[in-house]
Amino acid sequence: MEMRNIYLPERAELVRVEKLTETERLFEVMLPGRRDLGHQPGQFVQVSLYGIGEAPISLCSSPLAQGTFQMVVRNVGNVTAALHRLKAGDYVGIRGPFGKGFPLEELWGKDVLFVAGGIGLPPLRSLINTLLDGAYRPKIRRLIILYGTRSPAEFLFGEERKAWESRKDVEYHVTVDRPAVGWDGHVGVITTLLPDLALDFSNTVAVVCGPPVMFKFAILALHSKGLRDEQILLSLERKMKCGVGKCGHCQINNIYVCQDGPVFSYARIRDLKEAIQ
Numbered sequence: 001m002e003m004r005n006i007y008l009p010e011r012a013e014l015v016r017v018e019k020l021t022e023t024e025r026l027f028e029v030m031l032p033g034r035r036d037l038g039h040q041p042g043q044f045v046q047v048s049l050y051g052i053g054e055a056p057i058s059l060c061s062s063p064l065a066q067g068t069f070q071m072v073v074r075n076v077g078n079v080t081a082a083l084h085r086l087k088a089g090d091y092v093g094i095r096g097p098f099g100k101g102f103p104l105e106e107l108w109g110k111d112v113l114f115v116a117g118g119i120g121l122p123p124l125r126s127l128i129n130t131l132l133d134g135a136y137r138p139k140i141r142r143l144i145i146l147y148g149t150r151s152p153a154e155f156l157f158g159e160e161r162k163a164w165e166s167r168k169d170v171e172y173h174v175t176v177d178r179p180a181v182g183w184d185g186h187v188g189v190i191t192t193l194l195p196d197l198a199l200d201f202s203n204t205v206a207v208v209c210g211p212p213v214m215f216k217f218a219i220l221a222l223h224s225k226g227l228r229d230e231q232i233l234l235s236l237e238r239k240m241k242c243g244v245g246k247c248g249h250c251q252i253n254n255i256y257v258c259q260d261g262p263v264f265s266y267a268r269i270r271d272l273k274e275a276i277q
């Protein structure tokens with residue numbers, strides 16, 4: 001088997017760039033020869049731009065989609081701003097996929113509850129679309145998606161969410177933090193969707209991703225529904241450099257988020273002070 005150099009970015013073509021919101025763009029990426037990236041939901045890649053730098057970005061497409069993969073990038077700094085200036089036909093460097101993704105086998109036979117806040121939806125979308133595939137959907141029981149953003153202007157994946165909403169085998173609930181003109185749906189932070197949700201708490205796995213401030217409140221709300229720490233999976237973000245467990249940038253005590261995560265059960269990280277804000 002060919003051994004890849006984990007430090008060597010591979011030149012990959014942007015085949016589609018789509019503006020999703022004022023700050024987020026979707027990038028569809030093709031490796032040379034349309035080779036599959038071979039990722040698992042929950043993993044990330046290091047995206048580099050020559051002369052600018054590198055940033056870890058989650059894979060937001062299902063591994064079942066072949067030939068290309070997708071990422072959603074929020075424009076927050078050097079690399080991400082430069083990425084936002086690119087268009088279809090331009091090239092980026094890709095290293096990866098890296099990290100441990102979601103443990104699929106632990107979901108089989110369970111109700112799976114997604115709690116996605118804002119930019120937390122893209123990494124979960126990779127898992128959601130995998131589980132919605134005909135080969136995987138029968139392996140789980142309920143599939144519940146809770147999605148929240150600050151305002152309707154920040155919603156991602158409009159058409160796709162409509163499709164989730166119309167499926168009988170998906171329970172989809174959406175909220176925005178504050179009232180907004182033209183919005184007649186639920187208002188309140190994402191955890192306000194939980195009290196009215198009937199859950200079989202002993203047989204549910206919650207999968208949580210969102211801004212750092214959300215985690216603590218989501219965990220409290222899930223505990224109040226009867227879920228144990230082992231039943232809560234979180235996808236964490238940390239400052240990273242190498243992405244492969246060598247430089248220590250992402251270290252929290254004895255854990256390297258890039259290599260041991262970014263997906264962790266809450267039981268694994270609850271005693272690490274800095275893991276959750």
Ligand SMILES: Cc1cc2nc3c(=O)[nH]c(=O)nc-3n(C[C@H](O)[C@H](O)[C@H](O)COP(=O)(O)OP(=O)(O)OC[C@H]3O[C@@H](n4cnc5c(N)ncnc54)[C@H](O)[C@@H]3O)c2cc1C
Binds near residue numbers: 057071081
């Ligand atoms: C596993 C993982 C997955 C991720 N997935 C995604 C994803 O799917 N999509 C996504 O958009 N992001 C994702 N991120 C986050 C992304 O990697 C970071 O936002 C990254 O830092 C962006 O790189 P940058 O060079 O654009 O930003 P940087 O230039 O490094 O800036 C990062 C932050 O620092 C602040 N900053 C920059 N310069 C200054 C300054 N001079 N003074 C004060 N503050 C400053 C910026 O405002 C910003 O908040 C992920 C991170 C991890 C670890």
Ligand code: FES
Binds near residue numbers: 242243258
């Ligand atoms: S980013 Fe280098 S050890 Fe994790």
